[in-house]
Amino acid sequence: MSSLLSLREVAKAYRGDAAPFALEVPAFELAEGEALALAGPSGSGKSTLLMMLALALPPDVGRFTFAGSDIARLWREGRRDALAALRARRIGVVPQTGGLLPYLTVAGNIGLTQRIAGCEDAARVRMLAEELGIGAQLRKRPAELSVGQRQRVAIARALAHRPALVLADEPTASVHPELADAVLALLKRECDQAGAALLVATHDPERAARAGYPVLACETHAPGADGIARSVFARASLVEAA
Numbered sequence: 001m002s003s004l005l006s007l008r009e010v011a012k013a014y015r016g017d018a019a020p021f022a023l024e025v026p027a028f029e030l031a032e033g034e035a036l037a038l039a040g041p042s043g044s045g046k047s048t049l050l051m052m053l054a055l056a057l058p059p060d061v062g063r064f065t066f067a068g069s070d071i072a073r074l075w076r077e078g079r080r081d082a083l084a085a086l087r088a089r090r091i092g093v094v095p096q097t098g099g100l101l102p103y104l105t106v107a108g109n110i111g112l113t114q115r116i117a118g119c120e121d122a123a124r125v126r127m128l129a130e131e132l133g134i135g136a137q138l139r140k141r142p143a144e145l146s147v148g149q150r151q152r153v154a155i156a157r158a159l160a161h162r163p164a165l166v167l168a169d170e171p172t173a174s175v176h177p178e179l180a181d182a183v184l185a186l187l188k189r190e191c192d193q194a195g196a197a198l199l200v201a202t203h204d205p206e207r208a209a210r211a212g213y214p215v216l217a218c219e220t221h222a223p224g225a226d227g228i229a230r231s232v233f234a235r236a237s238l239v240e241a242a
């Protein structure tokens, strides 16, 4: 498998407020089609890392490549257009609470990523909906679905445009605990089938491991002499959960 994502000596700090925070990523690799859970307590920087990987937040320093593009350089050169195009074509996102557009049907919501990426494919929308058990709901609006069904729509939408990478930030936060294991397993299976790499941020490493994910736990460090709390995500500390 070849490398899809590579970060070296990347850092991102929020210094402005009373409780400054720094995220450090000495080394991180993700291969094409690989799945991984990023685990850490609340405030440990999981969302910050995912936003950086979603090309929505620039790193302060370091080397960062994704799908053959030098992301750190694109940020340095202010190439927001190129970053947005790469995000639209190659990345799918599953937000915590679905993030569906209420005025679009289920089919319209799933097809949204295809329209933005310029690759409309109604057959793929139907195929993903069938796979995820929401094939009968395609004409409904999100308000007419259960919370679990909405999260399945969000998974289908994240995959509809055939992204290389799917990012999911606590995708089971709004789902009943009984459903959470199933949603995580479904997300992994669908990404596997689509050949997409998958990163899931979670505060519950046991649940992610139960759903079959390798887990990368972050190291957290209380504020030192400089008053900055630090979190370190390093692929070298990969913990293969049983």
Ligand SMILES: Nc1ncnc2c1ncn2[C@@H]1O[C@H](COP(=O)(O)OP(=O)(O)OP(=O)(O)O)[C@@H](O)[C@H]1O
Residues within 6 Å of the ligand: 014, 017, 021, 040, 041, 042, 043, 044, 045, 046, 047, 048, 049, 203
């Ligand atoms: N825009 C911002 N400006 C300043 N500080 C921020 C900003 N965004 C996040 N932080 C701080 O960065 C730290 C990491 O936040 P982040 O949301 O990445 O953590 P998290 O692990 O995703 O947390 P949670 O699990 O609660 O969502 C926190 O201390 C937070 O207060």
